[in-house]
Amino acid sequence: MREEATAFVPGHVTGFFSAHPDEDPTKAGSRGGGLTLTDGVEVTVEPATETTVVLDGEPIEIDPVRTVLEALEVPARVEAESDLPLGAGFGVSGAMALGTAFAANQVxxxxxxxxxxxxxxxxxxxxxxxxxxxxxxxAQGGIPIRLEPGGPAVNELDAVPARARIEYVAFGELSTADVLAGETAKLSRAGEAALSRLVEEPTLECFMDASRRFAREAELLTPTLESTIEEVTESGGQASMAMLGETVFALGTGLSDAGYEPSVCRTHPSGAVLK
Incomplete structure (x- = not known):
């Protein structure tokens, strides 16, 4: 047993998706497209007599983290640090779960x-x-295209072969659980159409266009998000909504050119790693 181990997991912004439930959670999941980010989550795991989870110095309950530790049959102290906001569409809970799995496996x-x-x-x-x-x-990194849902044993992934500067502004939180627990048929139809467009033309420009269309067709845009995306478009940029959060992300200097003061990062070249 080691004293501790640390993993870095990139943030992830989903541009569009379709939901595919299954009784087996390793087979359930989504199809869609997204961007992994150099802004991410650093997770440190160390042995403990009982499990505790801390994010940016504050105790927090992240159910997937506890479930991962239970699956590995270990109690641990999990400390995570991130500049990304929780509940804003950056995959922070997923990053914490994956980072915990990697680091706990090592420790x-x-x-x-x-x-x-x-x-x-x-x-x-x-x-x-x-x-x-x-x-x-x-886990994959880059600009992944999720062709089939589920975990590694059943899914199918591809990617857009590109890198880019990414800007983002988070205005608030949306509940992923509430959206996924509701009626997802319309959302999934829009997601399937977006995926077809990206598969036909796997470029960053097509990804952004497909993401914008999806956000409109799935009726997920709040007035704030809609106006921000319009301002970026009018400034000659490309922007869309991060699924699922009240967050706008843009390529290049799209948000800056529209007069915002965004956070800035790049697409991440690889997936989660132990440090």
Whole structure:
């Protein structure tokens, strides 16, 4: 047993998705497209007599993290640090679950493979209702295209072969669990159409266009998000909504050119790693 281990997991912004439930959480998930970010979550795990979870110095309950530790049959202290806001569409809960899986596997010498750990974290997210596709995307990195849902044993992934500067502004939180627990048929139809467009033309420009159309067709845009995206478009940029949060993300200097003071990062070249 080691004293501690730390993993870094990139943030993930979903541009569009379709929901695919299944009784087996390792087979449930989403199809869709997104961006992984150099802004992410650093997760440190150390042995403890009982499990505690801390985010940016504050105790917090993140159900997927506890589920991951239960699956690995270990109690631990989990400390996470991130500049990304929770509940704003950046996959923070998924990142914490995946980072916990990687770091706990190292600390407690559980001898699980990468795919096994991704499956554990993915299932924990699905069971908690906090995400359907963040974990598998964060494990891969880049600009992943989720062609088939589920964990590593059943899903199919591709990617847009590009990198980009990304700007984002978070205005508030939306409940992923509430959206996923509601009627998702219309949302999923819009997501399938968006995926078809991106598969036909796997470019960043097409991803952004498909994401904007999805946000409108799925009727997820708040007035604030809609006006911000319009301002970026009028300034010659490309922007859309982060699923699922009250957040706008843009390529290049789109938000800056529209007069905002955004956070700035880049797409992440690879997936989650131990440090």
């Amino acid at each position: 407690f010498e559980r001898r699980r493979s990468r795919n096994e750990l991704v499956a554990v974290a993915h299932a924990a997210e699905v069971e908690a209702g906090t995400g359907l596709g963040d974990v598998v995307a964060q």
